Amino acid sequence: MAYTELTVWTRGIIMDKEGRDIVNSISASARIEGKYAQAMENYVDNPDRTNCPTRKYCRVSDNVLENELTYENEHPNVVVLVEGTMVKGWDYMRGMPPGGTLVINTHYTPDYMIRFVPGPERLAQLVCVDAAKIADHKWLYYRLGELGLDRLSTEGAAERNKSIAPDIAAPLIAAVVKTTGIVKMKTIEPMIANKHAFEVALNELHIMPLNPVAV
């Protein structure tokens, strides 16, 4: 893949860090591998609001990124939905070229989820991973107070937890890397805080093959 765009859709504040961790770790890994890469947040979505859809972007290329100042990914090859219900309601598939990958954090199967995807014919694969379960994700219920202190719509500046992917981002990164090869597994793995969730997810991906594009 000479040039790849990855767009992550996430929920403002409560899952903002998760979205950011995905694009940052993949972009950093690509640079370690000698590629040109950029990670950024959607400038207009920020400062985020609780639960509002917000976007994070990553671009990886074999060549210098000449579109570094373009503030949105116009043709995402890979789209990640950090929260499953985001599958409905807006066109996150917009601009995706044929042969794309959609990764959803959900306990449902791809067979069930595919009916909600707008324009599924552009997908080479639909990947479902139960990231919340794999990462034993409980903070929404048990650690809300901590979350309220830690996440203040500050583009991450006020977050106390500085580790990368301590929670549901880890299985989602595993899903993206394993199904797209956007970076090498051995490059990104050392960065991930929740190594257990990362490893488990590699074997618990539900992949629906769709329309591959001849390379």
Added chain:
Amino acid sequence: MPMLAEQKKRTVRINGCVASAQAAKYADVDVIAAYPIRPYTATMMALAQMVANGELDAEYIVADSEHSQLSIAHGASSSGARVFTGSSGVGVQFAYELYSPISGSRMPVQMMIADRTLDPPGDFGSEHTDALSTRDMGWIMGWSCDAQEAFDNHLIAYRIGEDPRVLLPQMVCQDGFFVSHITGDVELPDSGQVKEFLPPYKHPYPLDPRHPVSHGPQIMPEQGPPLQLERARAMEQSMAVIEEVHEEFAKIFGRKYDPWVEEFMTDDAEVVFFLQGAHAVTARFAIQHMRERGLKVGMVRLRTIRPYPTDRVKDVLSKFKVVGVIETNMGLGSVSSGGVLYAEAAAALYESQKRPLILSFMAGMGGEAIVLKEFYWMTEKMLDAQRRGKIEKRTHWVGFEE
């Protein structure tokens, strides 16, 4: 006063806002006056973290508005502190009353501006109008085009503004998003390099109860002109200091900037873009592609707009057949009915024996990225003017015309 902890040279990947905060830390500022407005907010957040973590020993004052913020900066600077403040968009406007008093009392306050479009309607995007609207208030002012240059410009501006021959405040500007929120590799220097380059600040007449002085008293009309003349002279005299400081910066840090303009592929160029700030990054790619197609196009990027390098701009732009000014700002009803850069470029060229044709391009408005094909389109307009030998239309709104 506790000094900044020793730091070794290292390269980090940060955005423009964080680069500005890092520069303030390396400059070991004494007082930070903050009030949030995007995109500048990211700088004040980074500074708050540095103070909270004990990396930076500074008074961090959160004001109740930008007007108070600049008033705090003014007062702190009057007492002899090295001051760092900043804002964006309408925040810059709300503090307007303070700009002239600060430069008039010759306080070298430094203000970081991450541009934001002025209302209406509310827009996060970057236009240079916010800072440019204050351009004649006696502040040294210039734009950087990436995070590294932003970092460097902060250190350079402190050194210039605090020079006893200058004593003027500085606006160190960067495009919102395009610099403020795009990450790049930034070399953070060895603290020894900064110590060598930027000596501790000492104002000659600080407010001090042991040595009472008056600052900014009411004056009689006849006392006004000499003070205004002094401020105007300080601005003029700063030009020699600006050149000196850039040379010294290159010697100590190894990065050499022309203080006034960056020329890119201008050697045999016939048509050039004339612009400020981050869009130069995309312009360089566009120019390289057009050069491959044999088009003699180049770029001149203005790095310092106050003081305006009139003679330099005249000499540089006189070499070309057509100059396309990319505005990224609003000059409603101005001489070109476009932006404000056109008027000064044209005025600088007035005394030239060889005047190029000048076009004004309204591009990147509202914070839109200027993409490669728009640079190609603008080049076509310049080449067309060159073929005809005259300007058919002075100002083009890019994206709104065929």
